[in-house]
Amino acid sequence: MTDVHPAWLPDAAFAPLAARRVRVVGEGLLAGTVRGEVTRAGARLVTGDADVVLEQREGDGPEAYEIARRDGVTTVVAGGGPGLLYGLFHLVRLGEEAFAGDRAPERHAPAHALRMLDHWDNVDVHPVMGQVERGYAGGSIFYADGRVREDLSRVAAYARLLAAIGINRVAVNNVNVHRREARLLTDDLPDVARIADVLRPWGIRLHLSVSFASPVLLGGHTSADPLDPDVQAWWAAATERVHAAIPDFGGYVVKADSEGQPGPFAYGRDHADGANLLARALAPHGGVVHWRAFVYDHRQDWRDRTTDRARAAYDHFAPLDGRFADNVVVQVKHGPMDFQVREPVSPVLAAMPRTRLAVELQVTQEYTGQQRHVCYLAPAWREALGFRPWGEDGATVSETLRGGVAAVSNVGDDPFWTGHPLAQANLYAYGRLAWDPDADPLDEWVSLTFPGAAPAARALLHDTLDRSRRTYEDYTAPLGVGWMVRPGHHYGPDVDGYEYTPWGTYHFADRDGIGVDRTVATGTGYAGQYPRPWSDVYESRDTCPDELLLFFHHVPYSHVLASGSTVIQHVYDTHFAGVAEVERIVAAWDRADGLLPADVVARVRGRLVEQLRSAREWRDQVNTYFLRKSGVPDARRRTIH
Numbered sequence: 246m247t248d249v250h251p252a253w254l255p256d257a258a259f260a261p262l263a264a265r266r267v268r269v270v271g272e273g274l275l276a277g278t279v280r281g282e283v284t285r286a287g288a289r290l291v292t293g294d295a296d297v298v299l300e301q302r303e304g305d306g307p308e309a310y311e312i313a314r315r316d317g318v319t320t321v322v323a324g325g326g327p328g329l330l331y332g333l334f335h336l337v338r339l340g341e342e343a344f345a346g347d348r349a350p351e352r353h354a355p356a357h358a359l360r361m362l363d364h365w366d367n368v369d370v371h372p373v374m375g376q377v378e379r380g381y382a383g384g385s386i387f388y389a390d391g392r393v394r395e396d397l398s399r400v401a402a403y404a405r406l407l408a409a410i411g412i413n414r415v416a417v418n419n420v421n422v423h424r425r426e427a428r429l430l431t432d433d434l435p436d437v438a439r440i441a442d443v444l445r446p447w448g449i450r451l452h453l454s455v456s457f458a459s460p461v462l463l464g465g466h467t468s469a470d471p472l473d474p475d476v477q478a479w480w481a482a483a484t485e486r487v488h489a490a491i492p493d494f495g496g497y498v499v500k501a502d503s504e505g506q507p508g509p510f511a512y513g514r515d516h517a518d519g520a521n522l523l524a525r526a527l528a529p530h531g532g533v534v535h536w537r538a539f540v541y542d543h544r545q546d547w548r549d550r551t552t553d554r555a556r557a558a559y560d561h562f563a564p565l566d567g568r569f570a571d572n573v574v575v576q577v578k579h580g581p582m583d584f585q586v587r588e589p590v591s592p593v594l595a596a597m598p599r600t601r602l603a604v605e606l607q608v609t610q611e612y613t614g615q616q617r618h619v620c621y622l623a624p625a626w627r628e629a630l631g632f633r634p635w636g637e638d639g640a641t642v643s644e645t646l647r648g649g650v651a652a653v654s655n656v657g658d659d660p661f662w663t664g665h666p667l668a669q670a671n672l673y674a675y676g677r678l679a680w681d682p683d684a685d686p687l688d689e690w691v692s693l694t695f696p697g698a699a700p701a702a703r704a705l706l707h708d709t710l711d712r713s714r715r716t717y718e719d720y721t722a723p724l725g726v727g728w729m730v731r732p733g734h735h736y737g738p739d740v741d742g743y744e745y746t747p748w749g750t751y752h753f754a755d756r757d758g759i760g761v762d763r764t765v766a767t768g769t770g771y772a773g774q775y776p777r778p779w780s781d782v783y784e785s786r787d788t789c790p791d792e793l794l795l796f797f798h799h800v801p802y803s804h805v806l807a808s809g810s811t812v813i814q815h816v817y818d819t820h821f822a823g824v825a826e827v828e829r830i831v832a833a834w835d836r837a838d839g840l841l842p843a844d845v846v847a848r849v850r851g852r853l854v855e856q857l858r859s860a861r862e863w864r865d866q867v868n869t870y871f872l873r874k875s876g877v878p879d880a881r882r883r884t885i886h
């Protein structure tokens with residue numbers, strides 16, 4: 246394995262453990278992994294007197310564990326192998342604190358049973374999308390030279406990192422299943438099984454993205470109709486073979502009738518028919534189908550003002566509530582559009598009480614700077630998971646999810662894993678939030694990744710990351726309008742890039758105003774997809790939060806925001822402020838020598854040069870565009886080109 250950054254598991258993070266005698270009580274694969282970790286840390290594995298006892302006692306939820314300390318002994322009692330492993334990593338996070346004084350028993354259990362990462366990796370290098378679709382960290386860690394890699398040591402290191410943040414499911418291929426990748430389900434099974442073997446000791450089950458047309462593509466059938474008995478038999482047999490090769494196979498991920506992928510619509514069937522077809526094949530083996538709700542018309546006529554892409558997932562899926570099999574998880578993007586830096590929370594998440602729903606997040610920074618810009622996304626994810634669709638007294642999104650969480654990975658074969666070294670914080674945060682949606686993982690990540698970091702180094706990292714999502718939002722698309730990116734690759738500004746395209750992503754700026762009217766009264770009706778109070782809150786310009794104003798309303802440039810600023814002045818001010826903030830961060834990193842490892846500082850500085858260039862480009866294009874459209878000058882008379 247080439248030299249790979251240890252991320253949040255550097256040897257130094259294990260130093261407190263290394264000085265201790267550790268007893269591990271338990272049998273099985275994961276107990277073996279825990280023993281391996283203890284030895285690797287340099288600690289003494291003992292069978293008698295110990296400073297730390299890690300004990301596996303079947304029963305109390307296999308992933309849960311209880312930590313306590315009494316009479317100089319730290320104990321972890323886990324309900325199963327995974328809990329033992331998570332308990333060990335909890336001790337690593339605590340560091341010396343795990344071995345100081347007494348500690349009252351504290352139980353830890355995940356908020357969600359399914360905590361998944363989806364890789365959009367292709368086996369082959371796709372002519373347009375590259376090997377990892379929307380990947381900004383090099384090639385795939387799973388595949389090279391048109392097949393599963395022979396050497397999977399990098400995957401093993403990855404699985405270890407994921408176990409340390411509690412991820413327990415990984416889908417290993419792209420949701421857009423091309424011809425070559427469709428065969429992972431059949432011809433490549435022995436190789437896919439090798440990946441599963443590498444993930445298993447870390448408590449991670451493998452999932453595959455499959456093509457709905459597999460019976461046609463791979464089985465020689467003329468149809469993939471979910472109600473056709475031959476098609477059903479094909480899926481049952483194929484799934485049987487997968488299970489024989491991978492006994493703990495997790496299940497299928499499906500993107501159907503979406504952006505050109507095949508699906509049940511071709512046969513006059515709906516998404517419940519489609520999902521239940523695969524669910525039936527998986528059920529005898531304990532597998533689940535993650536069926537994605539990202540379904541919309543991507544061939545829309547931009548002249549047609551009645552169609553609203555934001556409405557699509559709800560319109561397709563909400564009527565199907567109650568029709569999905571128990572082992573179907575409907576996987577819903579956190580916002581109604583597509584991972585923009587600011588979107589409302591998807592109303593689908595509140596519309597299907599009889600369906601197991603998962604929320605889908607995007608760790609890979611497709612629309613948030615592509616790992617060239619710093620953009621720490623945990624604050625956005627916390628907002629989504631903590632959103633209360635039924636108002637202050639109702640449950641949060643996280644509390645209502647029964648299918649857990651999924652997110653698109655940001656990892657590739659880059660030595661830092663994520664391209665931008667600070668993008669590691671996003672992956673770390675995702676895992677920790679999937680376990681505990683109220684967590685605030687940044688300090689943990691800093692302490693583990695940069696053990697012994699001086700206060701000035703910690704301050705620099707906080708300063709760079711804490712506000713970075715807001716900063717990115719400031720210099721890109723304003724007030725929730727989104728989509729002012731270059732079409733195709735989605736990097737950099739292009740205010741009208743998507744305006745006259747079929748993708749349903751418009752801002753409708755003219756000389757008088759901007760924004761999409763999604764009200765019930767005069768617009769597309771999208772606001773009415775929310776339960777009260779949000780349907781009312783979003784319906785009115787007066788109560789709609791500023792940051793989402795242009796998502797829900799078309800307003801004149803002179804409209805006065807709750808902040809007191811006009812829309813046009815807000816556009817100018819935030820774009821100047823966003824760039825000024827990046828300039829400030831660049832200057833801070835100019836003084837970073839000696840604070841953090843030299844390779845990290847060098848890589849971050851390199852990326853900041855591009856972030857600043859790009860932020861200025863965004864500022865100037867957006868400001869100039871709106872000055873020209875509106876004719877309203879900047880009240881502070883700054884340079885707009």
Ligand code: GCU
Nearest residue numbers: 378379420421500539583611
């Ligand atoms: C986005 C992204 C695509 C991806 C799609 C999806 O539109 O740009 O690359 O395939 O989401 O989530 O399916």
